[in-house]
Amino acid sequence: MKRGREELEGNGGEEQAATQPAAGEPATAAAAAAAAAAVEEPGAAAPAGGQPPAAAAVEDDDDDDKPLASNFKMSRSVRKGTECPYLDTIARQNLDFDFEKCCSVTLSGHNVYACLVCGKYFQGRGPNTQAYTHSLEAGHHMFMKVDSGRVYCLPDMYEVTDRSLADIQYVLNPTFTPAEVAKMDSAVSWARALDGSEYMPGLVGLNNMKQNDYANVVVQALCRVHPIRDFFLRPENYASCGSLLVQRFGELVRKLWNPRAFKGQVSPHEFMQAVMSASGKRFIIDRQSDPLDFLSWLANALHTDLTGGKRKKRSVITDCLQGELEVVTEAGTGLGRAKDAAADVTEKVPFLMLGLDLPAAPLFKDALEKVIIPQVPIFEILRKFDGSTVNEDIKAGRRRFRITRLPRFLVLHIRRFLKNQFFIEKNPTIVNFPVKNLELAAAVPVPQGPDGSPVPSKYDLCANVVHEGKAGEGTYRVHVHRKVEDQWYEVQDLRVGEVLPQMVALSETYLQVYELKAQ
Ligand SMILES: [Zn+2]
Numbered sequence: 001m002k003r004g005r006e007e008l009e010g011n012g013g014e015e016q017a018a019t020q021p022a023a024g025e026p027a028t029a030a031a032a033a034a035a036a037a038a039v040e041e042p043g044a045a046a047p048a049g050g051q052p053p054a055a056a057a058v059e060d061d062d063d064d065d066k067p068l069a070s071n072f073k074m075s076r077s078v079r080k081g082t083e084c085p086y087l088d089t090i091a092r093q094n095l096d097f098d099f100e101k102c103c104s105v106t107l108s109g110h111n112v113y114a115c116l117v118c119g120k121y122f123q124g125r126g127p128n129t130q131a132y133t134h135s136l137e138a139g140h141h142m143f144m145k146v147d148s149g150r151v152y153c154l155p156d157m158y159e160v161t162d163r164s165l166a167d168i169q170y171v172l173n174p175t176f177t178p179a180e181v182a183k184m185d186s187a188v189s190w191a192r193a194l195d196g197s198e199y200m201p202g203l204v205g206l207n208n209m210k211q212n213d214y215a216n217v218v219v220q221a222l223c224r225v226h227p228i229r230d231f232f233l234r235p236e237n238y239a240s241c242g243s244l245l246v247q248r249f250g251e252l253v254r255k256l257w258n259p260r261a262f263k264g265q266v267s268p269h270e271f272m273q274a275v276m277s278a279s280g281k282r283f284i285i286d287r288q289s290d291p292l293d294f295l296s297w298l299a300n301a302l303h304t305d306l307t308g309g310k311r312k313k314r315s316v317i318t319d320c321l322q323g324e325l326e327v328v329t330e331a332g333t334g335l336g337r338a339k340d341a342a343a344d345v346t347e348k349v350p351f352l353m354l355g356l357d358l359p360a361a362p363l364f365k366d367a368l369e370k371v372i373i374p375q376v377p378i379f380e381i382l383r384k385f386d387g388s389t390v391n392e393d394i395k396a397g398r399r400r401f402r403i404t405r406l407p408r409f410l411v412l413h414i415r416r417f418l419k420n421q422f423f424i425e426k427n428p429t430i431v432n433f434p435v436k437n438l439e440l441a442a443a444v445p446v447p448q449g450p451d452g453s454p455v456p457s458k459y460d461l462c463a464n465v466v467h468e469g470k471a472g473e474g475t476y477r478v479h480v481h482r483k484v485e486d487q488w489y490e491v492q493d494l495r496v497g498e499v500l501p502q503m504v505a506l507s508e509t510y511l512q513v514y515e516l517k518a519q
Helices: 026-040 063-068 130-138 163-172 178-182 213-222 226-233 244-256 269-278 291-306 316-321 378-385 501-505
Strands: 078-080 112-115 121-123 142-145 151-153 158-161 323-329 345-351 354-357 375-377 391-393 397-405 409-415 417-419 424-426 430-432 458-468 475-482 487-492 495-499 509-516
Touching: 112 130, 121 130, 142 163, 213 269, 213 291, 213 458, 213 475, 213 487, 213 509, 226 244, 226 316, 244 269, 244 291, 291 316, 291 509, 316 409, 354 378, 375 378, 378 397, 378 430, 487 501, 495 501
Parallel strands: 078 158, 354 409, 375 430
Antiparallel strands: 112 121, 112 142, 142 151, 151 158, 323 345, 323 397, 391 397, 409 509, 417 424, 458 475, 458 509, 475 487, 487 495
16 A cells, blocks of 8 residues: 655655665764764754764664665654653644645655644655755644654654653554453443543544535444454454555544544544545545445445455455345246246345335325324334245346345345436335344244254344435434443434434434344
């Protein structure tokens, strides 16, 4: 993912630097460092009572400097925070690492530094680079390299190390130990943002930049699938994956669970940029899309990227969401294989989600001319998968579906939107469903275990995406269950509030994620 070295990066001291070999003989290193001090670090040339520059010099393993390793390097001196007069000028309230890290002048994403005073991004740190120039023009001196978290003082160009910088480095790149991940759902945790407000890690709002609420609800719902969340909380798990989408999704998940965030909300801007490019602009920030389409696309894209395009391989996505259907198409129906077949055609088809059809909704009006919204129990519409109900479709034929493998997390979507030639219609039917203990076996035959008895098939709801408003417009919000306190929350973009389970069950549900209960 790292782009190659580009011209701009060396646009300054790094390339015009001297040519003595730096590594090796101490004497040579000292000479190089002394030259460095003389040429480029006038301020550091004679630290009062300090160490000679050679002793202060450390190997700078900065990526950008690597190809120059055999040359003299300008930024070899490191100072402790107490030796840097500008540490106090850092303004944490101005720092926001959620937006795409591009130089505000050149728009390049390569070799970018964040000004820790005003929060803007600039490229390079050598003389005449954008960051360097900004330090002179604005009088801002503290810069953090965004891909390494290292902090430099410009224009003096020494590196600053100090424990007080750790919180910024953490916000830039939140990390979790296996132990922290393991107890994620076993303790109620509260955190405090910079402005003093409290937030719950994992239950923070996502900024709706224009019309990306369709994506926000999907991210929130997918994060309730805890093995997927846990996988993405540990970048080690996908470090070798070159997919920008995977990396950005991982970053977003880690930011949502950051217990030391500066603010109690996250902007999915960088993730959405990756989505936009990976989907060929099918999903963008400024146009509302269907969360169902988005979830389906995202799950497939993450799976494909995590398996290196070998879609048959397993990934955390398929391990969690994939089940299997037996599809029987009646002979002589449809336009596919069954069309000319002598007998019914039976196929095993993997699925990541199941679509449930609503009965056509006649809009009755009662005596007071009020529209009565019909209701249907979820068990009734689940019968589509009972192995005997026939589903008619001109193209696909007369088909029967039966679930032959239950997924660990069952994603259901309610087909509320009917597209006809001219417009999209919304079926407002209320689906009645239990928030806890949805026994699938009550509606459909469930697969049998090795001993012939039915496998466990009781599910608890963990996320519920709701549409509000008319078809083609309106907004999406999501109900999410926080296990540790058995509490439901409603999240609509930035707003997070408690909600009663009864209210969850009464909503115009559109997309649901259920977790198979441990027996
Ligand atoms: Zn600045």
